[in-house]
Amino acid sequence: xxxxxxxxxxxxxxxxxxxxxxxxxxxxxxxxxxxxxxxxxxxxxxxxxxxxxxxxxxxxxxxxxxxxxxxxxxxxxxxxxxxxxxxxxxxxxxxxxxxxxxxxxxxxxxxxxxxxxxxxxxxxxxxxxxxxxxxxxxxxxxxxxxxxxxxxxxxxxxxxxxxxxxxxxxxxxxxxxxxxxxxxxxxxxxxxxxxxxxxxxxxxxxxxxxxxxxxxxxxxxxxxxxx
Amino acid sequence: xxxxxxxxxxxxxxxxxxxxxxxxxxxxxxxxxxxxxxxxxxxxxxxxxxxxxxxxxxxxxxxxxxxxxxxxxxxxxxxxxxxxxxxxxxxxxxxxxxxxxxxxxxxxxxxxxxxxxxxxxxxxxxxxxxxxxxxxxxxxxxxxxxxxxxxxxxxxxxxxxxxxxxxxxxxxxxxxxxxxxxxxxxxxxxxxxxxxxxxxxxxxxxxxxxxxxxxxxxxxxxxxxxx
Numbered sequence: 001x002x003x004x005x006x007x008x009x010x011x012x013x014x015x016x017x018x019x020x021x022x023x024x025x026x027x028x029x030x031x032x033x034x035x036x037x038x039x040x041x042x043x044x045x046x047x048x049x050x051x052x053x054x055x056x057x058x059x060x061x062x063x064x065x066x067x068x069x070x071x072x073x074x075x076x077x078x079x080x081x082x083x084x085x086x087x088x089x090x091x092x093x094x095x096x097x098x099x100x101x102x103x104x105x106x107x108x109x110x111x112x113x114x115x116x117x118x119x120x121x122x123x124x125x126x127x128x129x130x131x132x133x134x135x136x137x138x139x140x141x142x143x144x145x146x147x148x149x150x151x152x153x154x155x156x157x158x159x160x161x162x163x164x165x166x167x168x169x170x171x172x173x174x175x176x177x178x179x180x181x182x183x184x185x186x187x188x189x190x191x192x193x194x195x196x197x198x199x200x201x202x203x204x205x206x207x208x209x210x211x212x213x214x215x216x217x218x219x220x221x222x223x224x225x226x227x
Numbered sequence: 228x229x230x231x232x233x234x235x236x237x238x239x240x241x242x243x244x245x246x247x248x249x250x251x252x253x254x255x256x257x258x259x260x261x262x263x264x265x266x267x268x269x270x271x272x273x274x275x276x277x278x279x280x281x282x283x284x285x286x287x288x289x290x291x292x293x294x295x296x297x298x299x300x301x302x303x304x305x306x307x308x309x310x311x312x313x314x315x316x317x318x319x320x321x322x323x324x325x326x327x328x329x330x331x332x333x334x335x336x337x338x339x340x341x342x343x344x345x346x347x348x349x350x351x352x353x354x355x356x357x358x359x360x361x362x363x364x365x366x367x368x369x370x371x372x373x374x375x376x377x378x379x380x381x382x383x384x385x386x387x388x389x390x391x392x393x394x395x396x397x398x399x400x401x402x403x404x405x406x407x408x409x410x411x412x413x414x415x416x417x418x419x420x421x422x423x424x425x426x427x428x429x430x431x432x433x434x435x436x437x438x439x440x441x442x443x444x445x446x447x448x449x450x451x452x453x454x
Binding site for chain 2: 064065066097098099100101102104105106108109110112113132133135137138141142144145146148149150151153154
């Protein structure tokens with residue numbers, strides 16, 4: 001009997017997590033994708049995640065609603081703080097408190113119920129220069145927590161937290177995804193995409209994405225609001 | 228200038244977390260209490276948490292809604308599984324997947340925004356015989372994650388995860404809380420309390436609680452549905 005390998009894949013609707021999903025599927029995992037509705041300013045990201053999940057024919061796609069809005073403290077969820085349109089030094093103010101810890105925790109709960117062994121997350125080198133919860137040491141520490149926290153960790157074979165983009169540049173990610181057939185026109189990276197999913201072209205995330213396509217010498221399929 | 232010491236206290240509405248709140252206040256912390264609405268079968272627990280927070284005059288009380296119901300896998304949130312009425316061996320089926328990991332993650336997010344340094348959680352010796360995420364090794368591992376995951380951990384003084392009940396028996400917890408003036412009639416421990424907060428007297432949690440009062444030789448103020 002062939003065992004079914006199951007994974008939970010955190011799917012934001014952006015370029016990175018779309019690539020991770022394609023990588024997990026290429027490894028033969030039955031993927032269960034998880035998105036979060038945590039008071040983002042726009043729904044375009046969640047719409048993109050649902051499109052990507054459908055396009056990839058995942059085993060299941062789930063959206064968990066979280067009122068992180070009430071916690072405040074980030075431009076991504078707090079409408080009173082403007083999204084910066086120039087590249088920032090240090091930890092960006094678009095940082096959401098403990099976001100990856102919260103997302104991985106909920107992914108862990110679902111993985112345990114599904115008897116999935118692997119949780120995939122799209123953190124990468126470009127991000128961990130700014131966000132503390134994108135660094136390899138954080139991922140390793142969370143994997144340790146996952147294996148102490150759960151019945152499957154204690155009694156079963158345990159969990160692996162997989163961050164396959166960890167050491168890749170944006171250009172390398174785009175090259176890898178393109179080889180796997182990812183349709184990046186389905187993804188939304190912009191911090192302030194409009195209701196149709198059109199990107200601003202000005203925020204940090206848009207700039208990093210555009211630079212990645214340029215460095216990979218791959219035509220950028222991103223749909224921009226301003227031409 | 229005297230610095231304000233801030234803490235986030237996970238408050239379930241049960242006996243243990245009510246005691247932890249009193250301990251944190253006795254140490255001089257300005258306490259911000261956090262409860263979760265995660266599809267529990269009854270609201271009595273959340274009502275009890277709100278009563279306790281008001282009674283203790285906390286700095287703020289927050290309820291975060293989580294649809295862990297959709298994840299399934301536990302008698303506490305899945306109406307299709309009966310709550311067992313005899314003491315269980317091993318990890319009980321009332322286990323909620325990754326619960327303490329999820330709760331601590333959200334507490335961490337709030338703590339970071341508040342600039343709180345300590346997060347208090349009421350895990351204890353009686354629980355960690357069954358629940359993997361109540362063990363000291365889990366708490367230590369989560370503290371490590373917290374300090375890698377966050378801006379405050381990286382740039383600031385870091386977080387401490389405080390589990391003051393860790394090595395206490397139920398009787399010792401009740402004795403400590405009674406010395407600090409905790410009114411245990413405000414708390415609900417029962418896994419299947421009715422809408423008025425009356426306890427069944429039959430589930431694991433009721434049995435452990437009643438045995439604790441008996442062992443402490445303190446009159447049990449619990450209100451039971453069946454007399």
